[in-house]
Amino acid sequence: MLILVGRARAIKKYAMTSLTQSIRRFHLYAPPRVISLREVADSLGAERPVSARDVLRRLDAVPGELRLAEPVTTDTALGGRVEMVLRSDGTYTSNGHMRATGFPSFAFVVYPTVDDGGGRFRALAVHQGRVFGTDTPGDRQKNWSEDGRNEDIRQNWLTFARDARLTVRKEWEVSGVLGTLGDIATAVAQFVGAAAVTGSGGTAAALVIGSRLGEAAGEPWPFPQLPVGVTIASGVLLVFGPAAIVPALAAGAVAEALVEHRPLSEEEAAFAAKVFGPTLPSREQIILTNISGLDNRAFVIPGAGGSYLVNLGEHFDDPMALKGRYTQRGQVLIHELTHVWQAKRWPATTYFCQGVFESTYEPGGDASKPWSAYGIEQQATIVDRWYGADPGFLAGEFQKPHPDFTRKAAHPFDHYINAHIRAGIT
Ligand SMILES: [Zn+2]
Incomplete structure (x- = not known):
């Protein structure tokens, strides 16, 4: 209603x-x-x-669809066209092409950007590639068309649709490769950082869509201080995830030098396996950080190269510590690792969208509901509550390398753990 x-x-x-x-x-x-x-x-x-x-x-x-197109012109034998189609249900299509029209070949990067009239919201796409002139065999034209969906577009539609305009930033070079991972990360960070500074309330109202990093994906991450896939601009944390979606999260006063990160330790992995069985990614792929999200919430994001960033904020120093609303040691880690379990099984964009906007944690007491009927926070709460439900068991039997779970007090959520979490079935 x-x-x-x-x-x-x-x-x-x-x-x-x-x-x-x-x-x-x-x-x-x-x-x-x-x-x-x-x-x-x-x-x-x-x-x-x-x-x-x-x-x-x-x-x-207010239109239900925005269709904006611009020619891409340069002062040389290179040109093209970009089009951005955004719809009120949050779906988008970014398409266009670049073409070498004469003798020389080019490497290019174009950044079509849709701004709302008030400077409160923008959407950016990144497209890169090479086109070949008559000097070199190869394709004269590069086309692209990427579809996707982003919750921010839907949420900001009224503001966005009112006065949206398309601009295109472009770079080109006669030889070599443009658009290394570092270049693109820096450009995107500037873009999002600027939006965060000019945006109302200091919140980043920017998103990056359709940015396929292509050839750049195999390069080493150019920000050694930060976990792979993470960069920071103007206090905004950017995560370059799989499919090169780049979410932007306000993360408080983050500074590159203050970011700490490490993989899950062997001890923590052994602890987690008692609850999750073999269903989590390898411990090297689970990266704990001290980054915190909005409202100091811990959050999980699929990162680059198959990694999962578990952003624990204040819990980073001792992820097993007893803090906040949790009643047992280790409960916060179990909660966040449930998000890793989910992120491993859900498409990245779906996972990210739901995770950022979802705030219902309470799963309720009806344990006859199917597992899939719960939201991601509700599922994580089910697992952390199930874990913390029998303190006597936790203090005793659970401490053994291979605890006997038949000695844990029966719990209405038992079947979710057995049939879904440990079985790896969503
Ligand atoms: Zn959660």
């Missing part, structure tokens, strides 16, 4: 119905989120005082 709060008295019933339908048209504000009419009005740029009729009129004028 969609609930509008605000100047409800001023809204006649018929207006309310069509307003609700109009907002729904953009897949915004998924139920049961409570939104205010003022919030919608502000997104639309409506003036105060807010009238429902005015908001409705403006909503109806």
Whole structure:
């Protein structure tokens, strides 16, 4: 159900119905989120005082799809075209081409960027490649078309669709390779950093879509201080994940020199195996860091090269420590490792989208529900609660190298652990 709060008295019933339908048209504000009419009005740029009729009129004028195209021109025998198609349900298509039109060959990188009018939100794509002129055998033209979906587009649609414009930054070189991993990481970091600084509330309202790093993927990570796939710009943490999706997260006052990271230790891996069996990635692929997410939440992100970044924040120094809402030692690590278990099995973009926006942790008491009916935080809470449910067992039997779990007090979540977690079945 969609609930509008605000100047409800001023809204006649018929207006309310069509307003609700109009907002729904953009897949915004998924139920049961409570939104205010003022919030919608502000997104639309409506003036105060807010009238429902005015908001409705403006909503109806908002397109469900943005299709923006620009030619790419250079001062040499190289040109092309980029198009960005963004839709209110969060899906997008980034397509275009570059072509060598004369004698020389080129390496190029283009960064089509869609900005909203107010500088509050932008989406960036990265496309790179080589095109060959008559001097060298090879393809004269490089085409690309990438589809995807990003939750940020859906969430920001009203702001975004109002005044969106496309700009294209481009670089080219007659020889050599452009767009090394370091170049692209730096360019993207600048882009996101700038958005974070100019954005309202200091939150990064930027996303990078369709950025296939291509040939650059095999290069060593150019920021030695940071875990592979992580860079930082203007206090914003960027993670270059699989499929080269680059999520941006505000991570507090992060500074490169303060980031610490290490793989899961042998001891921790042995501990985890007692709960997860053989279903986690190898311990070398599980990288613990002291980075913390919004609201100091620990979070997991699929990283580069098949790694999983477990960002523990304050828990990093002692991941087994008893802290916060957890009642047993090791419970926080079990919770976060459940996210690794999920991330290993879910497509990266799905996982990332759900993880960042999901805030329901409470799984409820109905243990007859199928495992797949729970959100990622609910699943992680099921596993950490199951782990912490029998303190006597934890203090005794569980400490043995191969604990006998039949000695653990029966728990309503037992079947989720056996049939899903330990079996590796989602
Ligand atoms: Zn969690």
